[in-house]
Amino acid sequence: xxxxxxQVIQAIEDEALFTFAEYDPEAAExxxxxDYSYWGSxxxxxxxxxxxxxxxxxxxxxxxxxxxxxxLPNQKSPTKIHVDPxxxxxxxxxxxxxxxxxxxxxxxxxxxxxxxxGTRTSLLIAIIVGIWEVGFGIFIGAVxxxxxxxxxxxxxxxxxxxxxxxxILLMLLAYILRPSFRTMVIAMCATGWLGMARFVRNxxxxxxxxxxxxxxxxxxxxxxxxxxxxxxPYLVSVIVMRIALSIPGTIGWEVFLxxxxxxxxxxxxxxxxLLNEGRQVMMAPALRYQLVFPAVVxxxxxxxxxxxxxxxxxxxxxxxxx
Amino acid sequence: MLKYSIKxxxxxxxxxxxxxxxxxxxxxxxxxxGYFGDGYDKLTPEQRENILRKFGLLDPWYIQLRNFYSxxxxxxxxxxxxxxxxxxxxxxxxLKIPFSAAFGLAAICVSLFFGLTMGxxxxxxxxxxxxxxxxxxxxxxxxxxxxxxLLFIQLYITGLKxxxxxxxxxxxxxxxxxxxxxxLISMSLGGIAGYALWMRxxxxxxxxxxxxxxxxxxxxxxxxxxxKHVMRNAFVPMAQYLPASVLLTISGSIYIESLYSIPGxxxxxxxxxxxxxxxxxxxxxxxxxxxxxWGLFLGDILxxxxxxxxxxEKREGAR
Numbered sequence: 326x327x328x329x330x331x332q333v334i335q336a337i338e339d340e341a342l343f344t345f346a347e348y349d350p351e352a353a354e355x356x357x358x359x360d361y362s363y364w365g366s367x368x369x370x371x372x373x374x375x376x377x378x379x380x381x382x383x384x385x386x387x388x389x390x391x392x393x394x395x396x397l398p399n400q401k402s403p404t405k406i407h408v409d410p411x412x413x414x415x416x417x418x419x420x421x422x423x424x425x426x427x428x429x430x431x432x433x434x435x436x437x438x439x440x441x442x443g444t445r446t447s448l449l450i451a452i453i454v455g456i457w458e459v460g461f462g463i464f465i466g467a468v469x470x471x472x473x474x475x476x477x478x479x480x481x482x483x484x485x486x487x488x489x490x491x492x493i494l495l496m497l498l499a500y501i502l503r504p505s506f507r508t509m510v511i512a513m514c515a516t517g518w519l520g521m522a523r524f525v526r527n528x529x530x531x532x533x534x535x536x537x538x539x540x541x542x543x544x545x546x547x548x549x550x551x552x553x554x555x556x557x558p559y560l561v562s563v564i565v566m567r568i569a570l571s572i573p574g575t576i577g578w579e580v581f582l583x584x585x586x587x588x589x590x591x592x593x594x595x596x597x598x599l600l601n602e603g604r605q606v607m608m609a610p611a612l613r614y615q616l617v618f619p620a621v622v623x624x625x626x627x628x629x630x631x632x633x634x635x636x637x638x639x640x641x642x643x644x645x646x647x
Numbered sequence: 648m649l650k651y652s653i654k655x656x657x658x659x660x661x662x663x664x665x666x667x668x669x670x671x672x673x674x675x676x677x678x679x680x681g682y683f684g685d686g687y688d689k690l691t692p693e694q695r696e697n698i699l700r701k702f703g704l705l706d707p708w709y710i711q712l713r714n715f716y717s718x719x720x721x722x723x724x725x726x727x728x729x730x731x732x733x734x735x736x737x738x739x740x741x742l743k744i745p746f747s748a749a750f751g752l753a754a755i756c757v758s759l760f761f762g763l764t765m766g767x768x769x770x771x772x773x774x775x776x777x778x779x780x781x782x783x784x785x786x787x788x789x790x791x792x793x794x795x796x797l798l799f800i801q802l803y804i805t806g807l808k809x810x811x812x813x814x815x816x817x818x819x820x821x822x823x824x825x826x827x828x829x830x831l832i833s834m835s836l837g838g839i840a841g842y843a844l845w846m847r848x849x850x851x852x853x854x855x856x857x858x859x860x861x862x863x864x865x866x867x868x869x870x871x872x873x874x875k876h877v878m879r880n881a882f883v884p885m886a887q888y889l890p891a892s893v894l895l896t897i898s899g900s901i902y903i904e905s906l907y908s909i910p911g912x913x914x915x916x917x918x919x920x921x922x923x924x925x926x927x928x929x930x931x932x933x934x935x936x937x938x939x940x941w942g943l944f945l946g947d948i949l950x951x952x953x954x955x956x957x958x959x960e961k962r963e964g965a966r
Contacts, residue, residue, distance in 0.1 A: 584794050585921075616798070631786060
């Protein structure tokens with residue numbers, strides 16, 4: 326034993342130099358305590374983003390408006406063909422006026438009513454598909470990530486499905502099932518969850534064995550607390566972002582399916598149908614309003630949800646918290 | 648490297664086999680009208696049965712599958728029924744592929760060049776004016792359905808006039824290079840946004856890494872760091888998806904080819920679906936999905952060439 330070590334041992338044995346501290350729970354808390362709250366920080370950062378607040382208010386009022394629009398006074402039916410009482414001819418291609426705020430379309434239906442009815446349809450499809458995507462995707466992804474035995478099989482299955490381009494899968498499904506509101510939703514639900522499932526699986530695989538989770542487990546943190554405090558914050562942000570982002574995505578697919586003639590039947594107004602109707606008359610400059618109005622409404626909706634989704638994702642990412 | 652390539656090759660072959668079989672079985676669900684051609688209503692039930700028998704559709708499914716594979720191995724994808732009656736599918740698509748491939752490849756080059764430049768520019772000006780300008784472009788292109796902005800580009804830009812003549816013709820004409828410009832630009836917009844967004848994120852990520860700090864500490868210039876470190880590393884993940892996108896250019900762009908009347912592959916699948924030509928639908932779906940698989944295979948091999956670490960690790964498919 327060297328002389329230095331002996332000195333150290335002596336120093337430790339010397340009670341005057343080394344005493345055990347009294348256990349004081351308050352003192353222990355003082356070091357480990359921070360007033361960090363996940364949701365508080367998320368909200369704080371989100372509220373700083375003025376654009377996001379504006380868009381959130383815009384979309385909230387838009388959803389409210391489309392829901393109550395049919396019950397407001399002076400609203401017309403979206404499918405009724407308006408007839409000129411004097412001549413008995415349908416009022417085709419009427420310019421926007423006091424009577425028909427956005428004009429009428431080629432067969433004399435009120436464009437204003439059709440746009441809001443179409444927005445309702447499209448948003449409904451988008452929200453159903455979004456919720457399904459998230460619910461089913463998370464379920465499959467969680468099973469895939471947690472149960473190690475099926476990981477290899479699921480990965481191969483994923484590779485097979487993912488190899489077939491979505492466009493083709495969607496077109497085939499829409500073809501086999503024949504167009505209607507239900508088949509549209511089914512076709513999009515059948516393809517959308519895949520990306521979500523893969524994402525959740527990857528997140529779980531990555532986070533599961535991170536050092537801080539390992540540390541929590543070693544310290545005896547109960548599983549429920551690990552899930553709510555360590556795993557969920559990562560996933561919640563993704564879930565909300567995915568719902569928000571799936572809205573522009575789903576609307577885009579709906580427009581695409583309608584464009585290629587596999588969309589909703591023409592008697593159901595939807596943003597895709599309206600855009601398609603507008604496209605057919607766009608070569609006449611006087612009738613372009615029939616394309617411009619639906620296109621503007623559609624773009625405002627998709628951009629808003631896209632920006633909102635991203636803003637929320639940024640705000641809820643714990644790495645951006647301070 | 649060889650071992651890895653062979654393993655991936657076998658894996659891809661299995662996937663191709665599974666996908667082809669699945670597609671074939673899925674196709675049995677297609678509406679039967681698609682096998683009769685025009686005059687479906689005039690046929691008696693016996694005649695219909697005869698036609699179905701001629702196609703071998705009344706055999707049990709496993710015999711159908713065997714016949715299907717044996718003709719597939721001979722390179723026979725069948726003959727069109729309605730689209731162009733009795734013309735082999737191969738002959739139809741042979742005329743269309745060059746248009747789609749030429750536009751697709753040109754669009755990939757354009758979007759790679761402008762997308763990466765834009766991404767680098769954004770990362771360099773992070774949080775400043777140009778970053779915001781390009782970001783709003785990316786948001787717009789990603790959020791708004793392509794149909795909307797493509798329609799408006801065609802509608803308003805072809806309306807621009809110079810000395811009373813429009814600068815860009817409304818429709819594609821293979822002898823008039825001016826008519827190639829708008830389809831090419833339209834086709835590249837999405838790619839530019841995608842590459843720019845990815846490049847920006849990648850660069851912002853990488854520039855904070857220790858190896859970049861070390862390189863800077865060694866006294867390397869920004870330009871050298873960009874070319875030798877960041878760009879080289881950035882190419883690895885990109886190498887994975889490039890082959891698939893190059894191969895899939897032959898499928899064409901549905902929107903653009905139909906808007907500008909380009910006689911490419913883009914609208915073909917839609918066309919044959921609407922006219923219910925089942926043999927054509929089946930052949931096209933087969934071609935596209937097989938190409939997708941080979942694209943990913945080539946991508947993995949290319950990535951392994953550029954990134955030596957990959958060969959040594961176990962491949963994790965879903966990343």
